[in-house]
Amino acid sequence: MSVKTLTINDQPIAIEEGKTILDAAKEAGIPIPTLCHLEGVSDVGACRLCLVEVKGINKLLPACVTQVAEGMEISTNTPKLQEYRRMAVELIFAEGNHVCSVCVANNNCELQDVAVEVGMDHSRFVYRFPDRGVDVSHSQFGIDHNRCILCTRCVRVCDEVEGAHVWDVAQRGAACYIVSGMNQPWGEVEACTSCGKCVDACPTGAIFRKGTTTAEKAGDREKLEFLVTAREQGQWTR
Amino acid sequence: MDLAELQALAEQERSKRKSIRVHCCTSTGCQAANSLGVKENLDKAVEETGMGDRVEVVGVGCMGFCGRGPLVQIDPMDTLYEEVTPETAGSIIHALNGGTAEPVQGDSQHPFFARQMRVVREHSGKVDPERIEDYIALGGYQALHKVLYEMTPETVVQEVSSSGLRGRGGGGYPTGLKWATVAKMPGDQKYVICNGDEGDPGAFMDRSILESDPHLVLEGMAIAGYAIGATHGYIYVRAEYPLAIKRLQKAIQQGKKYGILGSQVFNSPFDFKVDIRIGAGAFVCGEETALIQSIEGGRGNPIPRPPYPAEKGLWQCPTLINNVETFANIANIIKRGAEWYSSIGTEKSKGTKIFALTGKIRNNGLIEVPMGITLREIVEEMGGGVPDGEVKAVQTGGPSGGCIPASLLDTTVDYDSLIKIGSMMGSGGMVVMDKETSMVEVARFYMEFCRGETCGKCVPCRTGTVQLYSFLTKILKGQATAEDIEKMEALCYMVKDTSLCGLGMTAPNPVLSTLRYFKEEYLELLKQPQNGKVPV
Numbered sequence: 001m002s003v004k005t006l007t008i009n010d011q012p013i014a015i016e017e018g019k020t021i022l023d024a025a026k027e028a029g030i031p032i033p034t035l036c037h038l039e040g041v042s043d044v045g046a047c048r049l050c051l052v053e054v055k056g057i058n059k060l061l062p063a064c065v066t067q068v069a070e071g072m073e074i075s076t077n078t079p080k081l082q083e084y085r086r087m088a089v090e091l092i093f094a095e096g097n098h099v100c101s102v103c104v105a106n107n108n109c110e111l112q113d114v115a116v117e118v119g120m121d122h123s124r125f126v127y128r129f130p131d132r133g134v135d136v137s138h139s140q141f142g143i144d145h146n147r148c149i150l151c152t153r154c155v156r157v158c159d160e161v162e163g164a165h166v167w168d169v170a171q172r173g174a175a176c177y178i179v180s181g182m183n184q185p186w187g188e189v190e191a192c193t194s195c196g197k198c199v200d201a202c203p204t205g206a207i208f209r210k211g212t213t214t215a216e217k218a219g220d221r222e223k224l225e226f227l228v229t230a231r232e233q234g235q236w237t238r
Numbered sequence: 239m240d241l242a243e244l245q246a247l248a249e250q251e252r253s254k255r256k257s258i259r260v261h262c263c264t265s266t267g268c269q270a271a272n273s274l275g276v277k278e279n280l281d282k283a284v285e286e287t288g289m290g291d292r293v294e295v296v297g298v299g300c301m302g303f304c305g306r307g308p309l310v311q312i313d314p315m316d317t318l319y320e321e322v323t324p325e326t327a328g329s330i331i332h333a334l335n336g337g338t339a340e341p342v343q344g345d346s347q348h349p350f351f352a353r354q355m356r357v358v359r360e361h362s363g364k365v366d367p368e369r370i371e372d373y374i375a376l377g378g379y380q381a382l383h384k385v386l387y388e389m390t391p392e393t394v395v396q397e398v399s400s401s402g403l404r405g406r407g408g409g410g411y412p413t414g415l416k417w418a419t420v421a422k423m424p425g426d427q428k429y430v431i432c433n434g435d436e437g438d439p440g441a442f443m444d445r446s447i448l449e450s451d452p453h454l455v456l457e458g459m460a461i462a463g464y465a466i467g468a469t470h471g472y473i474y475v476r477a478e479y480p481l482a483i484k485r486l487q488k489a490i491q492q493g494k495k496y497g498i499l500g501s502q503v504f505n506s507p508f509d510f511k512v513d514i515r516i517g518a519g520a521f522v523c524g525e526e527t528a529l530i531q532s533i534e535g536g537r538g539n540p541i542p543r544p545p546y547p548a549e550k551g552l553w554q555c556p557t558l559i560n561n562v563e564t565f566a567n568i569a570n571i572i573k574r575g576a577e578w579y580s581s582i583g584t585e586k587s588k589g590t591k592i593f594a595l596t597g598k599i600r601n602n603g604l605i606e607v608p609m610g611i612t613l614r615e616i617v618e619e620m621g622g623g624v625p626d627g628e629v630k631a632v633q634t635g636g637p638s639g640g641c642i643p644a645s646l647l648d649t650t651v652d653y654d655s656l657i658k659i660g661s662m663m664g665s666g667g668m669v670v671m672d673k674e675t676s677m678v679e680v681a682r683f684y685m686e687f688c689r690g691e692t693c694g695k696c697v698p699c700r701t702g703t704v705q706l707y708s709f710l711t712k713i714l715k716g717q718a719t720a721e722d723i724e725k726m727e728a729l730c731y732m733v734k735d736t737s738l739c740g741l742g743m744t745a746p747n748p749v750l751s752t753l754r755y756f757k758e759e760y761l762e763l764l765k766q767p768q769n770g771k772v773p774v
């Protein structure tokens with residue numbers, strides 16, 4: 001195995017070949033906002049929050065899926081990146097119905113954290129106020145599609161860690177939604193083992209445990225750690 | 239089959255030909271205008287007049303002048319009849335005996351035809367797409383034989399590289415370089431994919447090639463397979479092209495029957511089988527990584543590159559993916575040589591390109607022109623200009639391209655010049671707009687298309703196209719302010735710079751190019767100030 005040296009925001013870093021820019025930044029303690037990335041499952045590069053600039057490349061590169069290379073000069077926080085990130089967060093807020101004050105994940109929401117991080121106080125884009133459904137047919141959990149940001153973390157954790165593949169994405173564009181089973185109510189999907197990994201994987205309050213109320217999703221977030229090592233330790237269910 | 243047999247078959251087919259060939263277009267466009275009825279009556283008339291010994295009626299593919307179909311063309315006289323109906327068809331045959339033909343006679347010397355340079359479409363409209371023998375009679379599959387017996391894979395790649403051919407799927411990536419990359423990748427299993435998804439609204443070049451000369455594409459794919467070391471090819475065609483699919487199926491069967499496709503092509507150790515995969519008509523499935531997902535049976539979502547398909551494509555194997563028209567150029571490059579090919583076109587864009595010329599223009603249809611021709615020559619000479627009006631703009635590149643104002647009509651048609659003026663070659667749609675056209679409407683039309691076709695995977699494209707569409711609607715309703723235009727423009731750059739795949743990266747182009755050349759149209763639509771103040 002070889003080691004690559006590179007700089008992030010002028011800070012020199014040495015890291016193993018095959019690692020991503022995001023890994024390198026984490027190791028060096030340099031924050032890069034992410035939403036669709038979840039430690040322990042594959043990366044899809046969908047939220048575009050982790051985009052960085054690399055000297056000599058005229059495209060922005062997603063840190064979560066770009067492997068490190070020798071001599072890379074990476075910038076994670078240029079004015080252009082800050083502006084684009086803020087816009088991306090505004091676009092996400094305008095797309096769904098994200099009302100923190102009445103959300104189970106208030107104070108424990110990665111979307112909220114990112115909004116604070118990029119300094120978003122309002123959206124310059126029109127709120128769409130979509131009319132999306134809520135599915136509470138499952139005995140223990142529910143999914144509120146209004147709060148879903150389509151990061152597909154639930155899809156991946158269910159498929160790759162639990163091996164059940166209850167979730168997938170249906171439709172395209174603005175009509176996309178997370179679908180359970182063969183487009184059945186969640187409670188009727190026999191493949192679901194009720195393991196709750198999707199609840200932990202969800203960065204917002206879209207998938208929640210029944211009975212939790214405003215700002216109560218807190219406890220679940222700590223179990224995210226579990227997902228990282230679940231596969232290695234053979235803990236398929238809990 | 240060996241070379242002697244191939245040549246004997248070609249010879250035999252040619253000698254069987256009757257002295258007069260009446261070509262009747264049976265492609266989708268003309269079929270929609272009942273060309274099958276026309277063909278039936280042409281056949282009947284030949285029988286009635288007892289001219290069967292010297293006249294044959296052949297169902298052929300697209301002749302290009304689709305706006306005037308059904309078309310009937312007669313060789314060797316090269317007479318062309320337009321808008322033929324089943325009722326008037328018979329008179330065409332009688333005219334061969336000295337009667338008068340009722341349908342309008344077209345002018346085959348018209349610039350629409352005369353200015354064309356037919357390389358890919360050389361045999362379109364002449365060859366019977368449902369008979370491999372007809373293709374062989376015109377020299378078909380000799381290029382494939384030549385590469386198998388006279389060339390090494392390396393020299394084939396070399397030939398394609400030095401021809402200067404660039405991908406016709408829109409991006410213009412050098413084809414030889416792509417082939418060389420896949421050829422050099424380690425691995426026993428590689429794939430060739432032909433991209434026939436053709437999702438641009440208004441484009442039908444690839445459909446026409448597949449319907450008119452399917453063997454030309456198969457021959458190109460087989461040559462590619464030999465060059466890169468692949469024994470399996472897929473051709474991905476959208477479900478909306480049933481005739482193309484039917485003709486391809488037939489062509490593949492006939493190829494297998496003669497030992498030209500399948501195991502031991504031309505009795506050589508090279509195997510090449512081709513399978514058809516039918517897409518469900520999503521525009522994004524034309525994007526190469528989405529297309530590969532779709533062939534694998536997954537949801538047609540693009541995935542981040544690298545790794546490029548050349549490295550990890552179909553089933554994680556090195557994969558060559560090229561457009562239909564790209565493959566359709568290959569046999570000619572092998573047959574006539576790279577030097578001949580690279581003598582056509584400009585320094586950096588070689589060969590010809592097919593365009594679907596539509597919109598407010600006198601002569602609609604498919605044209606194949608050498609690279610380097612100017613837009614003015616295409617629009618004014620070949621297209622005959624706007625009927626009772628003036629050209630305002632030309633849109634090229636479909637939803638990924640831009641609007642070129644009339645003042646830039648002298649721009650030459652090649653990959654780099656079009657990019658420089660904020661549009662792109664794209665796959666070959668070319669829509670002419672007159673003074674009546676609202677450019678803001680045009681921008682909104684394409685944005686509506688992208689909004690409906692984005693796969694929804696990445697944030698900027700999924701949500702950005704929705705917001706851009708709503709800005710454009712607001713402007714068109716007269717409710718927008720100058721600030722909205724600023725926000726919209728900023729969003730365009732964000733979507734362009736941050737989207738995952740080419741769809742999002744190019745979706746803002748129609749807006750940006752109209753903002754660049756027709757800003758006053760946007761400004762005219764802004765909310766009018768009242769008492770010196772803009773109402774909020």
Ligand SMILES: Cc1cc2nc3c(=O)[nH]c(=O)nc-3n(C[C@H](O)[C@H](O)[C@H](O)COP(=O)(O)O)c2cc1C
Nearest residue numbers: 405406407433436437524525526560561564740741
């Ligand atoms: C949204 C999108 C749609 C595309 N649609 C097509 C298509 O319909 N046909 C095609 O050949 N290429 C299409 N492409 C380009 C392909 O991704 C790919 O670059 C091309 O097939 C490569 O072939 P070439 O090198 O011969 O051009 C599309 C790209 C994008 C981003």
Ligand code: SF4
Nearest residue numbers: 693695696699739742
């Ligand atoms: S740019 Fe658009 S089409 Fe491409 S991956 Fe993103 S959402 Fe899908």
Ligand code: FES
Nearest residue numbers: 045047048050064
């Ligand atoms: S974390 Fe990299 S794109 Fe979402």
